[in-house]
Amino acid sequence: MFGRVAVRASLVMLAASTAGCSSSFFKVTPDAGVGATGADTPAAAPAPKPAAKPTAKAAPPKVETKAPRPARGAAPAAAVTPLPAAPVVVDTILPEPDPAPSDSAGVARLHTLMQVWHLVSLYHPAVIERGAPWDSAFIRAATVVRSANDPQQLATAYRRMLSVLQDPLTRVELADVGPATGATESFAFGSERTRDSVLIVRVPLGSAQRALLTDSAAAMVRALLATAPTRVVLDVRGSGSANRAAPGGADSLDLDVVVDRFAANAGLATQLNSVLSMTSTERTRLVGGARYVYGQWQPDDAWTMRTGAPVFAGSMQPRRVMVLANRATVLPRALLSLVASGRATLIAEEGVDDTPLVSSVVLPIADRVTVRLRTGELVHADGGTGLIADTVLPRAAQASDSAPVLRAALSLLRTNRVARASRVPARRLPAVLPGYYDNDPYPFMGARLLAAARLWSAIRVRHVHRDLYDEDMDALLKRTIPKLEAARVASEYAAALLPMVSALDDTPSNLWGQSADSVRGTASVPFRVRWIEDRAIITDVIRDSVTKALGIETGMEVTAADGFPMPAWVIDHRAAVSAPNTWSRMRLLMSLMPRGPSGGALFRLRDMANRERQLNIPRSTAYLAPLMLSERPTMSSVRTLPGDIVYVDVERLSADSLASVTARSRSARGWVLDLRGTLGAGQSDAIVAAVRSIPEAVTAREVRRYDSEPCATPTLREARALCAVTRETRSRVSRGDTTGHYAGRIVVLIDERTSGEMERLAIALDAVARVTFIGSSSAGAPGEVMNVELPGLLNVALPIVELRRADDAQLQRVGITPSVEVRLTVRGVRSGFDDVIERAQQWLVQQLDPPARRRR
Known part of the structure; x- marks a missing residue:
């Protein structure tokens, strides 16, 4: 009053x-x-x-x-x-819509909604710094937008979604107003x-x-x-x-x-x-690139501004x-x-x-x-x-x-009064999804669509190799949206996302999580398969009563799997893996072949006498763990070959073991370093320190991409031509002491299993020491990755830093080409010896003890 x-x-x-x-x-x-x-x-x-x-x-x-x-x-x-006070947005559990795909008009509306989510999540300060619940707003809006029958309903849905930003500038505008x-x-x-x-x-x-x-x-x-x-x-x-x-x-x-x-x-x-x-x-927001923080690669997004006058x-x-x-x-x-x-x-x-x-x-x-x-x-x-x-x-x-x-x-x-409003907004952590949207393997429909939006956004901005796609990612997204809407169980949800991940054509990129594992299979048959001489050959068998009764032996050829002839099986499962080239894709497909649901599986095997049998081979979860171990289980990880040559299997040795092995083997005439596999923590530093003969060398060139300004083009294909992208190239330099380095001949074995960190180790060895590569081309996927989390406890590893050779030559999809090319043979697998190791030992002996020239 x-x-x-x-x-x-x-x-x-x-x-x-x-x-x-x-x-x-x-x-x-x-x-x-x-x-x-x-x-x-x-x-x-x-x-x-x-x-x-x-x-x-x-x-x-x-x-x-x-x-x-x-x-x-x-x-x-x-x-x-x-x-x-601004109205509080109450995030209540929405009723789950009936799983049904949208028509082409509904898919187009959802595609536009994902573009809006993409731009706001990357550039709007309310989401980046003030913790606006933007993901939850998208989930609520998606179920309305997909069924909106007229522009008025669509405008109402967008207004409600944008209201969580509390920003008058971000708004719906009508042309007739x-x-x-x-x-x-x-x-x-x-x-x-x-x-x-x-x-x-x-x-x-x-x-x-x-x-x-x-x-x-x-x-x-x-x-x-x-x-x-x-x-x-x-x-x-x-x-x-x-x-x-x-x-x-x-x-x-x-x-x-x-x-x-x-x-x-x-x-x-x-x-x-x-x-x-x-x-x-x-x-404004600079989006893209990557930085290495606390042992992980993270997006290098930052605010940029000019100094005021x-x-x-x-x-x-x-x-x-x-x-x-x-x-x-x-x-x-x-x-x-x-x-x-x-x-x-x-x-x-x-x-x-x-x-x-x-x-x-x-x-x-x-x-x-x-x-x-x-x-x-x-x-x-x-x-x-x-x-x-x-x-x-x-x-x-x-x-x-x-x-x-x-x-x-x-x-x-x-009256000498003052009215002042605070212009320093409170900074909050980014809003997280409610548990019933994110932690359920079969999430709410809007959360399933959010997974596609988040993956498509990361592909468009984060993936450093987005210029190398063979497939139209926007068309693939439009085919994925109806599948996500119609998914009735967690496995169908993960299966709908797999083609988008496979189209990345990058070995580190794969869909991981409980529901994705259920698609690949939670059990395995008791053998390992590799693609050798254009045939699926069994290279390792778990010895138990099952394999003994069925007569499964190393060296047998798989001609049909799960009732499909091998060519048909490869075509049918091609989209289940992501690989930069043919040889990497076949390696991943062969590792996927033994997996499937528990129970019997029909396989047709051909033995060494060229006789074929169709067998009902049981798949069991007990076989997964042994087959997850590294290959070459019957060979010693360190041994001396004829000619005073030391063989070292880098994959199966720890960093401490590598340091002691290299110290004991300095008097050997030659080393054979086997890089055909995956690399553990600290192993790279131990190997590089042992062989370094150049104190400072450029091992690779890093290429990072930044979107210079927001790009509102609707498709990724248009974005390549119209959006401004800044490329930042840096040299990756390796420095160290060369005292006591190994001075003998060094041979490095590589093939399609040389991928990721192991491939980066091969690049570093080539820069700091005089090495010779023997084998077949490496995987061609050396880039570092970041993790993209998706609703439903799924995640995708996405390369965000491109690595090129020191001379700026391309590595992605191409790999390292060996100086001496040799591959595994079916004869070698059946005989129990490794053709690549044998050829490396022969080459070293020829170099160390060349034949004497006869004088004329």
């Missing part, structure tokens, strides 16, 4: 004080320029006639503020009331001085006044502010569309550039500033400034610096719009319906962000009534 009485009393005083204002206006038109309107100028714009006293029907103006912070010693503002034009009165240049020495200067800064922002108008405003008193009301309310693009076409300057230039010429900030400050600027002090006398704006106002960045530093107060009429000041993209979602998405954010010199008004007021109820914002500004100046 006391507050309302105080408001009414202040209004009476305000009306009485404004009734006796003396005014001198000037008007600017595009043709006439600027001219002072006094007795000789009949075109003077009359001052608005204030009401003599508040009527009983007129509601008292409410001065709404966000987080008011009064100055020390100032009296509390009785007319200032806080804005109502005209832009807000601010207040109903016409805006013109003018000035007014009250009896108690408050200068009111009107400088409308809107798109409709663009033509009025001339040099002559700037000179008039500068002269007026040069003699301004200590209290100033700067009215920059305008009319027109708050749009970043200029209406004059692509060749004309953006409206914010025109306003900034006019503000600099008019001295809007300089004449009112008594302390040197910096203009507000925009920060200085705002010099044009006055020695401090002034209290009230800036009046509306949604059509294009605020100069220099003027925002005064507001951010507390030397000016921003009072908004129905809010302010930062659309012209920051970057944004527009995506069409339906006929005459678009979505505008923020991709940049204002940053002030004090570290604050965003365009936030200190006080928000409604428009005048009648055109003849004094603007509430003007009355509030005068009231704050005369």
Whole structure:
């Protein structure tokens, strides 16, 4: 009650004080320029006639503020009331829709929704820094968007999804709805001085006044502010569309550039500033690349911004400034610096719009319906962000009534009160999905669609080899969406994602998780298979009663698996694995062949006598563990070959064992380092230290890719041609002590099993020592990976750093080509010897003991 009485009393005083204002206006038109309107100028714009006293029907103006912070010693503002709190988004469990695929129109709507999710999750500050529950909003919206029948339903679904960002700029825009034009009165240049020495200067800064922002108008405003008193009301309310693009076409300057230039010429900030400050600027998101943090590769996303221009002090006398704006106002960045530093107060009429000041993209979602998405954010010199008004007021109820914002500004100046809004938002951890969306192997339908969106987004931005796809990833995504909708169990959900992962054509990329394992199979037959001489050959057999009774022996050929002839089985399972080339794909397919559900499986085997038998071989979970061990189980990991040559199986030795073995073997004439397998922790450093003969060498070239700016193209194919991508290339250098290094001949064995870290070790050995590669081409997948988590406890390893040779030659898909090419043979497998090791030993002996030349 006391507050309302105080408001009414202040209004009476305000009306009485404004009734006796003396005014001198000037008007600017595009043709006439600027001219002072006094007795000789009949075109003077009359001052608005204030009401003599508040009527009983007129509601008292409410001065709404966000987080008011009064100055020390100032009296509390009785007319200032806080804005109502933003509605809390309650994430309730939605009913699961019936599993059914969408038609082509529904798939197109979901594809557009995934593009919106992609851009917002990568570029919007509310998601990146303020923990907005964006994933949950997508899950809720997906079930509505897929069944939306008209543009109105679609717009409603998008509005609800975007509301979690609490950002007026990120919004749904309708083509048939005209832009807000601010207040109903016409805006013109003018000035007014009250009896108690408050200068009111009107400088409308809107798109409709663009033509009025001339040099002559700037000179008039500068002269007026040069003699301004200590209290100033700067009215920059305008009319027109708050749009970043200029209406004059692509060749004309953006409206914010025109306003900034006019503000600099008019001295809007300089004449009112008594302390040197910096203009507000925009920060944008640099997305892509990678960095190595705590033993893992992570995305190297970061904010980028330019330093603001200085705002010099044009006055020695401090002034209290009230800036009046509306949604059509294009605020100069220099003027925002005064507001951010507390030397000016921003009072908004129905809010302010930062659309012209920051970057944004527009995506069409339906006929005459678009979505505008923020991709940049204002940053002030004090570290604050965003365009936030200190006080928000409604428009005048009648055109003849004094603007509430003007009355509030005068009231704050005369009573020496301060209204300040905090411009430093609280930073929170990114929001996580609720457990019933993320931790269930068969997640909610919206969460299943989120998995496709997250994978497609990572492919588009994170995957460093995205220029090498053989398949149209966007078409594949559209084929995947109906399968995800129609999935009825966890295994169908994982099976729907497998083709997208397989299309990456990268060996480290695979889908892992409980449901993905159920697709590949949770049991195995008791033997291991490799692709040798274009045939599926059994290379290892678990000796037990089953294999003995069935007569399964090493060297037998698998001609049919699960009832399919081998060529048909390979074609049918091709999409189950991801590989950069044919030899890597066949290796992965052969490792996948023994797996499947528990129970009997039909295999057709051909023995050494060329006789075929069809066998019902049992699959058991007990066979998985032995077959997960490294190959070559019957061979010793370290042994001495004829000719004083030491063979070292790097895969089966720990880092400590490697160090001791290499120390004991320094007197050997030659080493054979077997890199055909996977590498453990610390093994690479031990091997490189033992053979290093070059103290400093470039082992490889790292290539990282960054999206220089947000790209709103709908497809990945268009993004390759239209989106700006920055490539950053660095040299990977290996340094170390060469004291005591091994000085003998070194042979390195490689084949399609040499992948990932083992392939990187081979590259390093080639740079720091004189080595000879023998075998077949390596896997051609040496890149480091990051983990992309998907709903349903699934994850995908995605290469985000491309490695090239030291001479910048391509390694991906090509691999390391050996100097001496030799492959395993079926005869060697059946005879129990390794052809590659035998050939390496022969080559070393030939090099160490060449045949004597006969003299002529």
